[in-house]
Amino acid sequence: MKIGILGTGTVGETIGTKLVELGHTVTMGSRDAANVKAAAWVKKAGKHAAAGTFKDAATAGEIVFNCTSGQGSVAAVTSAGEAALRGKVLIDVSNPLDFTKGPIPILSVGNTDSLGEQLQKAVPSAKVVKTLNTLGAPLMVNPRSLADSHNLFICGDDDGAKAKAVELLRSFGWRDEDIVDLGDITAARGVEAYVLLWVRIYRRFGSANFNLKLVRGK
């Protein structure tokens, strides 16, 4: 499959590399088509990897991942453009974290709105699916690396789009029974809010190599 990745950070690189390994053709997009990090990634990832602008990546991809940092996500998706994203599944992995206010990040949007919803509003004809934002990049694409099972949340307004996202998640190693569909895109308020707890746990453990398992009673 042809997949676009918006963003050249650790998340974009990790997901992009996994997708190439799985046999997909990946275009990594950034503000500047000559982005140095994207070029280095293409060199490393091989012939099924390419780089370009946000618009190039969105145009090339049948499915597109938003892996930009939260503060730049609306601009990145807007720059990719509604025309390039129309009808496509846009998997939003970002979090609206603002690191400028102190040692512990805060959310720049939340409670009554979410970044997932803002992206859906920015490109109404795309089908935004929020997932993978609740864990560190290595775990996103290698969930079986933990000894116990653990859960992944997904939400979005379009069930077909969520099903397509789940297909890719399965290929990353996520099992159907571990994926929890929280409903429409407003549930992004919940999974993005959780990141404020994630950060505290991360600081406590000194490691991002953890995730949540939902333990249920009868």
Add this chain to the structure above:
Amino acid sequence: MKIGILGTGTVGETIGTKLVELGHTVTMGSRDAANVKAAAWVKKAGKHAAAGTFKDAATAGEIVFNCTSGQGSVAAVTSAGEAALRGKVLIDVSNPLDFTKGPIPILSVGNTDSLGEQLQKAVPSAKVVKTLNTLGAPLMVNPRSLADSHNLFICGDDDGAKAKAVELLRSFGWRDEDIVDLGDITAARGVEAYVLLWVRIYRRFGSANFNLKLVRGK
């Protein structure tokens, strides 16, 4: 031990009943000393249960639980008063949930502040410990009812106060290895934010009988 409970809702009643069962003497406090729910609880809970005002409960307790609904917590603790709470451990179980804005509650404080912090500011000479706010009342006092292990968060500025809270938590069935100390009271921002995710999971499962287990890699 003598313990005060602020609040007559499900959480206060559940914790109060458990404490009486464990042999403690419990005073349940509310705005009105003649509160009907508190009187009914006292009748049911037996001779080691009493009822009174917030101030009565705080005065009677060597340790005090805040189990009021979040929108009334600062008023309740303020009404209990600094004099009654001075030097005491105040275990804050509340969440700043506002149910007036639609079918799904929002937080009335969060991100850069928390209810836990507001309570600590309201009664600076008390030692606020935030815990138990991340799960439903029955699980708070009966954690072993789930088949798998699961985690409980605790935070607060005073290590001695957290140790005293942990003693009570142990008597509820929480194991030391399942209790995660997230640091000072500002971590309440994390555990209170998580409740926005909890609500979404609750709606998905149609049950509050679940909790989180942190699954860690090596």
